[in-house]
Amino acid sequence: MENIKxxxxxxxRQYAMIIALVAIMAFFQITTGGILLVPMNVTNLIxxxxxxxxxxxxxxxxxxxGGNIDLSVGxxxxxxxxxAGAFIVTMRMNVALGIALSLIAGLLVGIWQGYWxxxxxxxxxxxxxxxxxxxxxxxxxxxxxxxxxxxxxxxxQISSGFVNDFxxxxxxxxxxxxxxxxxxxxxxxxxxxxxxxxxxxKNGFENSSVSLFAVQIxxxxxxxxxxxxWLAAYKGLxxxxxxxxxxVVAYSFFTTRTVPGRYFYAMGGxxxxxxxxxxxxxxxxxxxxxxxxxxxxxxxxxxTSRLNAASPQAGLGFELDAIAACFIGGASxxxxxxxxxxxxxxxxxxxxxxxxxxxxxxxxxxxQVVKGLVLxxxxxxxxxxxxxxx
Amino acid sequence: MDSIILEMRNITKxxxxxxxxxxxxxxxxxxxxxxxxxxxxxGKSTLMNVLSGTYPHGSYTGQIVFEGKECTFKEIGDSxxxxxxxxxxxxxxxxxxxxxxxxxxxxxxxxxxxxDWDRTYLEATELLKLVGLEENPxxxxxxxxxxxxxxxxxxxxxxxxxxxxxxxxxxxxxxxxDSENLLKLLLELKKKGITSILISHKLNEITxxxxxxxxxxxxxxxxxxxxxxxxxxxxxxxxxxxxxxxVDRFPKREHKIGEVAFEVRDWNVFSPINPExxxxxxxxxxxxxxxxxxxxxxxxxxxxxxxxxxxxxxxxVRISGSVYxxxxxxxxxxxxxxxDHGVSYTTEDRKTAxxxxxxxxxxxxxxxxxxxxxxxxxxxRDREISVAETYRQRLNIRSPSIxxxxxxxxxxxxxxxVLSKWIFTEPDVxxxxxxxRGIDVGAKFEIYTIIxxxxxxxxxxxxxxxxxxxxxxxxxxxxVVNEGRIVGEFTREEATQEGIMKCIMQSxxxxxxxxx
Numbered sequence: 012m013e014n015i016k017x018x019x020x021x022x023x024r025q026y027a028m029i030i031a032l033v034a035i036m037a038f039f040q041i042t043t044g045g046i047l048l049v050p051m052n053v054t055n056l057i058x059x060x061x062x063x064x065x066x067x068x069x070x071x072x073x074x075x076x077g078g079n080i081d082l083s084v085g086x087x088x089x090x091x092x093x094x095a096g097a098f099i100v101t102m103r104m105n106v107a108l109g110i111a112l113s114l115i116a117g118l119l120v121g122i123w124q125g126y127w128x129x130x131x132x133x134x135x136x137x138x139x140x141x142x143x144x145x146x147x148x149x150x151x152x153x154x155x156x157x158x159x160x161x162x163x164x165x166x167x168q169i170s171s172g173f174v175n176d177f178x179x180x181x182x183x184x185x186x187x188x189x190x191x192x193x194x195x196x197x198x199x200x201x202x203x204x205x206x207x208x209x210x211x212x213k214n215g216f217e218n219s220s221v222s223l224f225a226v227q228i229x230x231x232x233x234x235x236x237x238x239x240x241w242l243a244a245y246k247g248l249x250x251x252x253x254x255x256x257x258x259v260v261a262y263s264f265f266t267t268r269t270v271p272g273r274y275f276y277a278m279g280g281x282x283x284x285x286x287x288x289x290x291x292x293x294x295x296x297x298x299x300x301x302x303x304x305x306x307x308x309x310x311x312x313x314x315t316s317r318l319n320a321a322s323p324q325a326g327l328g329f330e331l332d333a334i335a336a337c338f339i340g341g342a343s344x345x346x347x348x349x350x351x352x353x354x355x356x357x358x359x360x361x362x363x364x365x366x367x368x369x370x371x372x373x374x375x376x377x378x379q380v381v382k383g384l385v386l387x388x389x390x391x392x393x394x395x396x397x398x399x400x401x
Numbered sequence: 402m403d404s405i406i407l408e409m410r411n412i413t414k415x416x417x418x419x420x421x422x423x424x425x426x427x428x429x430x431x432x433x434x435x436x437x438x439x440x441x442x443x444g445k446s447t448l449m450n451v452l453s454g455t456y457p458h459g460s461y462t463g464q465i466v467f468e469g470k471e472c473t474f475k476e477i478g479d480s481x482x483x484x485x486x487x488x489x490x491x492x493x494x495x496x497x498x499x500x501x502x503x504x505x506x507x508x509x510x511x512x513x514x515x516x517d518w519d520r521t522y523l524e525a526t527e528l529l530k531l532v533g534l535e536e537n538p539x540x541x542x543x544x545x546x547x548x549x550x551x552x553x554x555x556x557x558x559x560x561x562x563x564x565x566x567x568x569x570x571x572x573x574x575x576x577x578x579d580s581e582n583l584l585k586l587l588l589e590l591k592k593k594g595i596t597s598i599l600i601s602h603k604l605n606e607i608t609x610x611x612x613x614x615x616x617x618x619x620x621x622x623x624x625x626x627x628x629x630x631x632x633x634x635x636x637x638x639x640x641x642x643x644x645x646x647x648v649d650r651f652p653k654r655e656h657k658i659g660e661v662a663f664e665v666r667d668w669n670v671f672s673p674i675n676p677e678x679x680x681x682x683x684x685x686x687x688x689x690x691x692x693x694x695x696x697x698x699x700x701x702x703x704x705x706x707x708x709x710x711x712x713x714x715x716x717x718v719r720i721s722g723s724v725y726x727x728x729x730x731x732x733x734x735x736x737x738x739x740x741d742h743g744v745s746y747t748t749e750d751r752k753t754a755x756x757x758x759x760x761x762x763x764x765x766x767x768x769x770x771x772x773x774x775x776x777x778x779x780x781x782r783d784r785e786i787s788v789a790e791t792y793r794q795r796l797n798i799r800s801p802s803i804x805x806x807x808x809x810x811x812x813x814x815x816x817x818x819v820l821s822k823w824i825f826t827e828p829d830v831x832x833x834x835x836x837x838r839g840i841d842v843g844a845k846f847e848i849y850t851i852i853x854x855x856x857x858x859x860x861x862x863x864x865x866x867x868x869x870x871x872x873x874x875x876x877x878x879x880x881v882v883n884e885g886r887i888v889g890e891f892t893r894e895e896a897t898q899e900g901i902m903k904c905i906m907q908s909x910x911x912x913x914x915x916x917x
Contacts, residue, residue, distance in 0.1 A: 017804035021761070214783045270771050270778045277768050280757030287715060287746070287754055288769040288822070289736040347759050 015219050024341040024393060028356050031389075035360060039367030046370050047363070050244035058170060058317065060362035061251045062088065062310040062326075066333035067340070067354040068262050069306035073299045075266070075275040077282060077346035079135035080334050081300065083124065083142030084307045088326030090146040091117055091311030096159030096321030099166060106165045114308045120146070121304020129297035143330070151323050160320035170317035174248040186247030193239020197232045204228055251313055258306075263351045271295070279346025335382065336361055339389045360385065406431040406596050407452075407485075407565060412463035414451055421447045422461070423620045429565070429598065429613075434591055436607040437600045439617035440642055440869065445600050448617070449567050453487040454480040467565070478507075484564030488554045490573060494542045501525035501538035504557045528556040532586055548579030555586065566590065567598045572606060573701060584610050602699050604635040604906050616641040635906060636899070643869060643898040651874035652846065654853040658877060659690030661728070662861040663744075663830045668722035670710040676718050680706045682886045684722075688830065688861040693852060695876030696865045697901050703885035704865045705749055708832045712746035713739035726830070740769060745828035747819050749835035749865070751812075755819045758808030762800060763789035765807045765818050770826040792821035796851060813844025820851060831855060832863040837871065849875060869898045883908045 019026075039047045046052060066084050073079050091113050098109035120142070127138045161167075178187040204224075211218050218224070242248055266272040277285040278292045286292050310329070315321055340357025342349030361382055368378050407429040414422040422444050429435045437445050450456050452465060454474030465472045467483060474480045477487075494503045501522045510520040525538035534552040536545060542553065551571055558566055568587075572580040580603075587597055587610055601607055607614060614633065616623045623641055626633055670681035681703055688694045696704045709716035711724060713736035724731055726742060733739040739746070748754040756765055766789045767774060774784040789803040796817040800810060807818055816836055823831060833852065837845045852875060856862055866872050872879055879896050881889035881904045888908035891900065 014802045014804050017761070017802045021804060021806075210783060214787065216783065216786060268780055268782075270775045270780060273764065273768070273771060273780060276760060276764065277757055280760045281753070283754040284748075284757055285768070287712075287736060287748060289713075289740045290768075291735075291737070343759075347757065 014217060023396065025350065025353050025356070027392065028340060028353065028360070028389070032356055032360050032363070035363050035367070039363060039370070043367060043370040047367050048241075050241045052366070052370075053238075053241050054245045054249060056362055056366050057252050057255075058249055059366070060358060061170060061255060061317070062314045062329060063332045063336055063358045063362065064255045064355055065258060065306055065310040065313060066329060067336040067358045068258055068351055069303040070333040070337050071340075071342060071349050071351055071354045072262075072266070072275060073135065073303055074334075074337050074342045074344075075279045075346060075349050076296050076299045077279050078344050079128070079296070079299070079346070080139070080330075081124075081135065081142075081303050081307075082139040082330050083120075083146060084303065084310070084333060085326040085329035085331075086143045086146035086150065087117065087120060087304070087307040088311040088314055088329055089150040089321075089323065090120075090153075091308045092315035092318075092321040092325050093150045093153045093159070093323075095166075095312055095315050096162070097153060099162060100159050100321070106163055109166075110312055113312055114305060117304045117306075117308020117311070118301065119304070120307070121301035124304065125297040125300035128300055129293045129295075135300075150325075154321065154323045156323055158320045158322045162316065162319055166316055167319050168250060168316075169254075170251050170313050172250045173246045174250060174253065176247055184244075186243040186245075189239050189243035189247045192248060193236050193243075196239075197235045200231060200235065201228055251317075254309075254313070258309075259351060259355055266351055271298075275299070276347055279343075279348070281347075332358075332361065335386045339386055341389075341393070343393075344390075357389075404431050405429065406468060408464075408466040409448070409452065410464040410466070412448065412451055412461055412465075414447055414456065414461040421620055422451070425463070425617070425620070425622050427615055427622060429596060431596055432591060432594050433612040434587055434597045434599055434610050436611035436614045437598060437617060438602075438604070438607060438614060438638060438642060440867075443617045443642075444620040445617055446569060447620075449487055449569060449598070449600065452480070453477055453485060453567065455487075481561055484562055485567070486558040486561055486563045486565070487567040488551075488558060488569065488571065490570045492547075492550050492554055494550055494553060496543035497541060499539050499541055500529070500536060500545070500553055503542055503553060504528060504538075504560055506557070508561060524560070525556070528559055529553075531559060532556045533582065533589075546579070548575045548582070551575065551579070551583060552586070555590075563595060565596045565598065567600075569600045570602065571599070572601065572603060580606065603909055604638050605909070607638070608633055608635060614638060618642060635903075639899055639902045639906075643902065650846065650870070652850045652853055654857060656691075656877055657857070657859075658692045659859065661687050662690045662692075662726065663688045663863075664725040665711055666723050666725070668707065668711070669720070670706060670717035671719040673716070673718050680717060680885050681710060682884075684882075684885075684887050686863075686880055686887060688863055690861055691856050691859045692877045693856050693862045693864050693875055695872040695879040696863060696882055697869060697872045697879050697905075698867070698882035699905060700867055702882045702905075704882045705834055706885075707882065708746055708834055708863065708865060712736065712744060712832060715746070740826050740828075743827065743829035744832070745769075745823040745826055745830070746832040747816075747823055747834060747836060749838060751815050751819050756807045756815060759806060761804045761806055762793065762798065762810075762818055763803040766792050766803075766821045766825060769822050773825070788825065792825065796821050796824075797847060811840075811844070813840040813847070816840055816844070816848060817851075820848070824855070828860065830861045830863070832865070834865045835867065836864070837866070837868070845871075869901060872896075872901075873898065881905060881908075 036047065070081060073081050094116050095109055095113045098104045098112055099106055124138050124142050127133045128135045174188060176186045176188045208218055208224065266275060274285065274290050274295050277288065277290060278295050282292050314325060318325065336358035337349060337354045338344065338357070339360055340349070340353035340355070342354060364382055364385065365378055368381065405428055409425065409427040412422050412425040425448055439445050451461050454477050457475045458473035467485065495506065504525050505521055510517050510524060522538050529536060529538060532552045532555050534549055534556065536549055542550060571583055575583065584606055587599070590597065599607065599611065611628065613625055613627045615625045616638065664687040666685055668681055668684040669679065672678040672680050684707055698704050706716050710720050713733050714720055715736060724733060731742050733742060733744065752758065763785060767785050771780065774781050774788055786803065793803055798814050798817045800814060807815060810818065837848050852862055852864065864872070864875055873896055877893050879891045879901065880887050881901055883905050889904040
């Protein structure tokens with residue numbers, strides 16, 4: 012039972028944030044008279060915040076590696092948007108090729124910034140502050156203050172398209188494909204959990220009690236099914252939702268289950284000790300920023316697609332949304348603590364706050380004040396709970 | 402005037418689990434140079450920190466009486482205000498500020514909070530003249546030598562109307578000329594009526610300038626030798642410093658020593674901060690299978706630098722020399738290479754360089770050999786847990802769970818986690834740097850037992866410690882390191898504390914290289 016106790020204690024922060032998210036959602040569900048969780052609004056919530064989810068994943072890695080943030084991602088989103096506009100709209104390039112080139116551009120920017128940060132060891136704050144200026148400036152130069160639009164329909168599909176309903180006929184309003192996908196994921200999840208439990212029992216490790224296990228399975232299955240049914244009730248599975256899902260699963264697996272993923276935590280926890288344990292910490296840091304460059308490009312493409320335009324003002328303040336999502340989600344500003352899922356929850360908290368307050372009729376002015384206070388409270392909660400534990 | 406300027410009575414200071422000072426008494430005569438000697442960790446620095454107010458009144462028991470008045474310092478500022486100034490081994494100067502600015506730091510020559518620069522540099526020049534330092538007061542601290550910096554510290558103390566000057570190992574990082582100058586200055590200041598307390602390991606300097614010598618051992622004052630009354634010689638002082646009985650603090654071990662397993666030849670290392678400064682000079686050492694080799698020496702002798710530069714070049718620049726393992730020359734340019742060659746190093750500073758304190762026990766144990774439980778780079782969680790559980794039991798890490806954070810463990814248990822981490826990499830050669838520093842006696846015994854166990858499995862152990870009794874109790878053979886050189890080699894039978902101490906003292910400042 013001791014291990015279970017520690018497992019819980021080490022993850023208190025995440026449970027607290029899930030509870031907070033549910034509470035915030037309940038609050039807005041009531042104050043908006045039920046509009047918040049209307050199927051159409053849930054879909055919108057995902058589409059609107061797609062870029063924050065994607066950026067928060069990358070930002071989690073840079074923060075894990077030692078509390079380093081990346082201030083350039085907002086400018087990079089705009090820059091990649093401008094590039095995609097130049098490739099696809101101005102040069103009439105094939106959409107897939109245009110996207111591939113834009114992703115490569117993100118990779119190159121990541122290599123550029125990663126080099127200065129990891130190998131020259133210029134503080135990430137400085138390098139990415141410089142990047143923020145450089146890429147915003149390049150965007151303005153490329154666009155000459157104008158907006159490039161419109162993009163071809165296939166490009167727009169990334170952010171506003173839905174997976175075809177293979178079962179429903181044209182007139183039907185309920186999307187069976189989405190429900191079926193939900194069922195498949197739920198079944199896979201249950202099989203996975205059962206196998207993990209069986210393997211632990213076989214190896215003679217203690218497991219959580221059967222009732223606790225059952226509650227966990229039921230709760231998570233219910234969440235998966237609810238989401239899929241809710242999406243089905245509107246237009247089905249958004250394509251961008253699938254992209255985000257794949258990224259979350261892949262990066263969660265990377266950080267929690269692979270050797271290099273563990274190195275991120277080791278380095279953020281104590282870089283000196285990590286280096287003396289044979290970890291090439293320069294390489295880890297480098298990878299964090301290369302990865303951030305690529306994910307910024309993904310976010311840039313997603314955002315440009317949603318806007319259906321490459322705008323010089325795109326991505327303003329995105330870096331702050333992503334950073335706030337990570338810290339609300341429990342990442343430590345000193346590195347070594349944080350999870351992908353936590354940052355996604357943090358992004359959701361902010362997204363729901365934005366959305367709920369917009370529905371209630373509060374402008375961005377008040378929204379910013381509230382988001383700022385939530386960020387401060389979330390981190391203060393960390394500090395207090397740590398002090399209490401001592 | 403009263404001839405006793407300072408009296409410390411019945412000072413006792415405890416840290417969690419350790420009694421650092423036990424009923425210490427010290428009385429200092431006005432206008433004299435009083436030396437304080439003792440082994441590393443004997444309590445000298447703690448005593449001076451109590452005196453200066455670094456440890457505030459109330460955190461210790463006992464009385465401090467300065468010039469007839471009892472003192473209850475809450476912070477360093479309080480002691481400085483009445484004329485007690487301490488100069489620490491790590492100088493408290495700001496590198497990018499000028500000499501003059503540093504001298505008057507926190508004591509600025511100012512009117513209404515506005516600094517009078519003319520007065521600052523005028524007075525700075527006078528103070529520099531007083532300490533015999535010919536240097537432009539506008540020069541930045543980073544641009545002058547350590548010896549001159551030391552003098553700036555003293556000038557700074559004089560600017561505060563110092564009555565009692567405390568110097569903690571002032572000559573440790575100085576060359577011979579600078580040391581000589583500093584000692585002369587102390588005698589000079591004595592003529593002006595300034596009392597000094599001098600903490601030093603260099604007994605020749607102490608016998609040269611001190612009027613009285615107090616010996617501290619294991620947190621207690623042992624004796625005070627007064628010039629002209631008692632015999633003052635290096636031998637006499639060493640006897641006082643180490644004269645504790647060696648009880649059975651070390652587990653017994655059968656010594657089965659095999660062939661040479663690991664050898665370092667002609668090893669030279671330069672400082673990464675100042676690539677002109679040579680830190681390790683032509684070191685040669687070897688370890689046999691199943692042997693525990695001690696590296697004795699004072700703090701700062703270069704043992705850690707030697708070990709870390711060998712271990713994947715983790716320290717130093719312009720490294721030259723060769724390393725042989727089982728008779729074959731090996732290259733270890735990175736820590737990864739070192740681990741792959743079966744060499745491991747546990748750091749002297751487990752908190753800042755040995756452990757991920759916010760990570761749990763399990764993660765800390767597997768980190769250096771993570772690939773062993775990770776087929777295809779994917780961590781096998783069950784295997785990782787098994788490994789951690791095995792080591793928790795084998796090394797008796799006292800914690801209810803392997804998911805406990807390493808930062809919440811006691812020093813002894815943290816050290817066991819560090820040892821587990823390195824034993825898990827299956828090394829043939831283990832370099833253990835101060836493995837028992839700051840841990841209690843019981844845990845020390847357990848660590849010794851683990852070391853003996855490793856040796857009896859045929860592994861080679863290089864054991865670095867600043868505690869001589871420990872070195873003597875554990876080692877089959879001992880190298881003495883001083884000022885970056887290996888200055889002596891003793892077998893288990895030949896080695897005595899007095900012998901090693903003498904070897905260190907005699908080699909101090911003599912330069913040259915090689916063994917004798």
